[in-house]
Amino acid sequence: MMSVDATDTFRQEAQELLEHLEHALLDLERTPADGDLIDSAFRALHTIKGSGAMFGFDRLAAFTHHVETAFDLVRKGKIAATGALIALTLAAKDQMRRLIEAPEQADEETGQAILDQLQAAVDSAAVTAKPGESAASIGTEAALPTWRVRFRLPKGAMATGSNPLLLIDELHSLGQATVVAQTETVPPLEELDPTECYVGWDALLTSDQPREAIEQVFLFLLDDMELSIERIDDGAEVERVGEVLIEPGAVTLAAAVDTMLTAQEPVDQPLAKASVSDNKVSTALDEQEHLRAAASSKRTSSIRVPAERLDEMMDRVGELVIAQSRLRQLTAATDDSQIKSVVEEIERLADELQDITMGVRMVTIGTLFGRFRRLVHDLSRDLGKDIELITSGEETELDKTVTERLADPLVHLIRNASDHGLEPPAERATAGKPAKGRISLTARHAGAEVLITVKDDGRGLDRARIQARAEENGLLAPGTKLSDEDLFKVIFEPGFSTAQAVTNLSGRGVGMDVVKRTIEELRGSIDIRSTPGDGSEVTLRLPLTLAIIDGLLVRVGRGRYVIPLSAVEECVELTEEDDTRSTGRSFLNIRDELVPFIRLRELFNSPTPPDRYQKVVIVSAGDSRVGLVVDQVIGDHQTVIKSMSKLHADVKAFSGATILGNGTVALIIDVPQMVEDGRAYEEQFLKAS
Secondary structure, three states: OOOHHHHHHHHHHHHHHHHHHHHHHHHHHHOOOOHHHHHHHHHHHHHHHHHHHHOOOHHHHHHHHHHHHHHHHHHOOOEOOOHHHHHHHHHHHHHHHHHHHOHHHOOHHHHHHHHHHHHHHHHHHEOOOOOOOOOOOOOOOOOOOEEEEEEEOOOOOOOOOOOHHHHHHHHHHHOEEEEEEEOOOOOOHHHOOOOOOOOEEEEEEEOOOOHHHHHHHOHHHOOOOEEEEEEEOOOOOOOOOOOOOOOOOOOOHHHHHHHHHHHOOOOOOOOOOOOOOOHHHHHHHHHHHHHHHHHHHHHHHOOOOOHHHHHHHHHHHHHHHHHHHHHHHHHOOOOOHHHHHHHHHHHHHHHHHHHHHHHHHEEEOHHHHOOHHHHHHHHHHHHOOOEEEEEEOOOOEEEHHHHHHHHHHHHHHHHHHHHHHOOOHHHHHHOOOOOOEEEEEEEEEEOOEEEEEEEEOOOOOOHHHHHHHHHHOOOOOOOOOOOHHHHHHHHHOOOOOOOOOOOOOOOOOOOHHHHHHHHHHOOOEEEEEEEOOOEEEEEEEEEOOOOEEEEEEEEEOOEEEEEEHHHEEEEEEOOHHHHHHOOOOEEEEEOOEEEEEEEHHHHOOOOOOOOOOOEEEEEEEOOEEEEEEEOEEEEEEEEEOEOOOHHHOOOOOEEEEEEOOOOOEEEEEOHHHHHHHHHHHHHHHHHHO
C-alpha cells in the first residue's frame, strides 16, 4: 500500500503540474500556434497521467489519458488549438484537480460529459484528417489487440553483442509501443559487473501482428532470457505498469534513464556499458550520466518541508529572541567583559538565525498572482467583456502566511473590478476607450511593507451613488459631508452594494467586507483612489511578516508600548507651548507642514501625571502623518508578536502583544486603528466642549 507521505507528495507535485498546465493553456489561447506551449501542456498531461498511475490514482490516469490523446493530435498538427478546445481542456484540468484532491467526490458523469464535449471539439477542429477519416476517438481505444511484453535479457547478453535498443526498435516497428525500463536489480557500484545486463523492460504493444511476430523479435535469445507475452483483451482491466510512460518513438537508453531520473529515485550507479562498438549506446550512456549528475544536483538544491514545521521553527526563534532580550538586560549591569562578549556573540547568532528563518518563510507573490489569470479568463467569458490581466512585481517576496491569506481578498477585488469597474464593450466604445478592459495587479516593497495594487481602467467609483446607498442603508446620516477617502471606505461595510440586481457575481454585499476584515487581521490597511471615467485603484498595505517586527519601545504613564518601526518617520519633542495650546485636535509645525498629534495618555486614561518633557512619535498611516504623544522613547526593540486572547477581541487599538526583556508585557499599537480612534475621540471632545 502507498504511504500517506508519498501520496501527499504526489498531490503537491500534481498541483504544481496543474498550475503549469493552466498557465500554458491560457498563454496558448493568445498564441494558438506556439509549438513550445503545446509541448509544455502535453508534457504536463503526460506526467500527470503516468504519475497518477504510479501512485494508484487510476481514475485520474484514465481520464487524463483521453485529454492527452486530444492534445497529442494538436502536437502532431492534426487539429488546431481552438478556443473551444482550450476551454474544455481547462474544464478537464478542474476535473483532474477534483480527482486528485477528493477522488471519491469527483462525479463520473461530469468527467464523461467533458470527454464527450472534448470529442466534439476535436472533430470540429480537425485540420489535416483525410476525407471520411476521424481525427481521433476520445474516450475509446482502437480495436487492435494490445499485448503486454515483459523481458529481461541474459546477464551476459551485453558481452555477446546483444543490443537491447535494437530489440526495442523492433517492437516499435510492430505497432504502437510504450516501453519502460525496470532497474530494481541494478547493484551498487562496487558489485556491478560491466559485462552484464541488469535492466529489464516492460512494454505495452498495440498491434495487428500475431503473437508469433512478437516472439520473432527475441528469436536468438529465447532459450536464456525471461520473456512474458500476455494478450490484453478488450474490456479487461489492465494491471498498472507503475511508472511514468515514455513517449512512443522516443525509447532509447538515454530517454529511459531520463524518465527514471524524473519519475522515481534514480539508480545509485550507472548502467553497465556494453562491450560493443555502438556509438548510439555510448552516446546514450553519456547522456545518462549527465542527466544523473544534473538530477543529483537538483535534488540537493531544494527539499520539501511541511509548512507546520516552518511555523514551529518560527515560534522557537521568537522564543529565542525573547530569551536573548532578557539575557541582554540581565547582563547590562555587569562589568564582566567575558560575559558581555558571550552575550554579544549569542545575540549575533540569534539575529542571523532569525534572518535565515524569516528568509525561509518568504515566498514570491508570483505564485499567488498566477492563479488569477484563470479567474479573469472565466470572468471575461461570463460577463461578456474582453478583459486583460497585467501583472508586475511577481518576484516580490512576502511571508507565506500572508500570501496564503491574500487569495480571497484579491479574488473579491478582481471580481469587483471586472463586474462593477470595467464597462461593457459598447459603453467603452462610446467613451473612446479600447474594447479590451485592463486590470493591473502589481506588488512592490515599500520599507518594511509590501504594497499590492489592483487597478482598472473602468468607469471609476460613483460618489453620488455610494453616498445615496450608504444613506439608504443607514450607514451615513442624510447630507453627511465626507472626503473621497472616507466615503469610499463605506464600500467595505458588511451588506453594502451598489449593484442594481443580484447576480451570481455580485449584488449581495458580501465580499468587500471580507477584504477589509482579512487585511485588518494581517495588520494591514487599504487605500482607495478613483477618478470618474478613468478607473479605480485599491492598494493593500501589508507587513512583510507576521512573526517578528522591528518596533519602537515607548512609555506612556507606567505602561510600555511598541510602535511598529515601519510606521515611524521621526521623533520630536513636544514643547510646552504646543502642549498648552489645545487639548482638542492639536498640530505641530514640522518643517512648515502641520501635523496633528494625539495624546496617548488621554486615550489610555493613564492616571499618572505626564512627564515634563514629552515626546511625539510621527507615524504615517496611508497618506496621513500623525503624531503620537508619549512620555518617553525608550529605543528600538525586536518585537515577537503574540496574538491577543479572545477576551480582548474587541480591543481594536492594539494588534498584539510582546514580552519584554524583564518579563513584562508590552502592547503593540495598531497605527491605522489608533489614528481612527484618536480622530473619533477628538471629534467627540470638540462636540462636548
